[in-house]
Amino acid sequence: MATLRFGCVLLAALAALLAAAAGGDPGKIGVCHGRVGGNLPAPEAAAALLRSNGITKARLFLPDPAVLPAFAAAGIDLTVGVPNENLTFLSAAGPEGALQWLRSNGLAAGPVAGRLRYLAVGNEVLYNNQFYAPHLVPAMRNLHAALASLGLDGAVKVSSAHASSVLASSYPPSAGAFDAAQMDVLRPMLRLLADTGAPFMLNAYPFISHVGDPANVPLAYALGASDEPVVRDGALAYAGLFDATVDAVVAALEREGFGGVPVAVTETGWPTAGHPAATPENAAAYNGRMAERAARGVGTPRRPGAPVEVFLFDLYDEDGKTGAEFERHFGIFRADGVKAYNINFA
Ligand SMILES: *[C@@H]1O[C@H](CO)[C@@H](O)[C@H](O)[C@H]1NC(C)=O
Secondary structure: OOOHHHHHHHHHHHHHHHHHOOOOOOOEEEEEOOOOOOOOOHHHHHHHHHHOOOOOOEEEOOOOOHHHHHHHOOOEHHHHEOOOOHHHHHHOOHHHHHHHHHHOOOOHHHHHHHHEEEEEOOOEEHHOHHHHHHHHHHHHHHHHHHHOOOOOOOOEEEEEEEEHHEEEEEOOOHHHHHHHHHHHHHHHHHHHHHOOOOOOEEOOOOHHHHOOOOOOOOHHHOOOOOOOOEEEEEOEEEOHHHHHHHHHHHHHHHHHOOOOEEEEEEEEEEOOOOOOOOOOOHHHHHHHHHHHHHHHHOHHHHHHHOOOOOOOOOOOOOOOOOOOOHHHHOEOOOOOOOOOOOOOOO
């Protein structure tokens, strides 16, 4: 038993090392920079704000030519979204077309290519854009081949960001299973992720789960702030929905035979307005806990010792966002660079 435990600790440490080698440093938190708004600061100011807060990783939702050079120049590691609208082209165009796409978006050479860590190919395609689903894995393969032809496939990992609805079952976490209707796309995707050392990317919003079902997802559980474990799952106990969601994905990966694939949470966050639970205090509690666990390299109950790489949403409020009012209030910083609430990233 002692040997087994020691072996597990070694394995977990190895997994953390491998995860660190594959992407950025999972122990450092990243921040998403959405730009759907009319009053956003200049890219240079956004980059300087990140750096002055000790944040060295950012996710952009598209290869924005105005933002990429400024962030790269500031030494910020980049996760860049490949827009859904580009997937048909990228799947049909072969590795040469993918290389052309990387070049024309300034991602193939120079300082931006040097800072590139992940391509997030498509955003939540399986959730809200089934039209693009058949093009997703071919586009990922072509982009990976194009990066390999540039010698960048070691430094830049190709994945795709999923909504939590990619799981058909998530309760308890050990029952985690992918949506069977999506397996035709997911199975070859998981194979590709495993073969190329890329993480499974998940967008997870305990806030939205709480808003949708407050009776079953109490505020404290969504915040990860329960004093007592809320969910007991065999020997494992969960005090927060974030851990439970990540572990449900881990269980789903294991179920498909891909237990070695790391999970990266490419979006999570908590808004400050637009709903009774959306307060600066709750946002500070949730995002502050995320920053702290990243800094301490905390894993999940199912994978202790394997820190989960996390990108917080969002750098600034985006006043051009549609949908519920809270969608426009995820910003950690105000446009003038002042924190929207008390949070530290050190
Ligand atoms: C990629 O998508 C953008 C819109 O997001 C569009 O303007 C551009 O033409 C597309 N490029 C290709 C090659 O499909």
